[in-house]
Amino acid sequence: xxxxxxxxxxxxxxxxxxxxxxxxxxxxxxxxxxxxxxxxxxxxxxxxxxxxxxxxxxx
Numbered sequence: 802x803x804x805x806x807x808x809x810x811x812x813x814x815x816x817x818x819x820x821x822x823x824x825x826x827x828x829x830x831x832x833x834x835x836x837x838x839x840x841x842x843x844x845x846x847x848x849x850x851x852x853x854x855x856x857x858x859x860x
Contacts, residue, residue, distance in 0.1 A: 826851075829855060 806825035821836045831851040834843035846854065 806832065808834070808839070 806827065808823040808825045810823050811821045821840070823834050823836050824833045824850075825834075828848075831846045831848060832843045833846070835841065
């Protein structure tokens with residue numbers, strides 16, 4: 802399934818950053834992975850859970 806997703810890197814990572822996250826969504830879930838381990842595991846959030854997480858970390 803991960804190969805079918807379009808992963809997007811965090812806009813906070815910058816051009817040369819090596820430590821960042823990537824996200825991909827398909828309407829059913831949002832997935833988050835470590836950009837240094839693209840073949841590894843990812844976290845998966847339901848859309849409402851992802852929105853709640855983003856709301857809680859906004860500053």
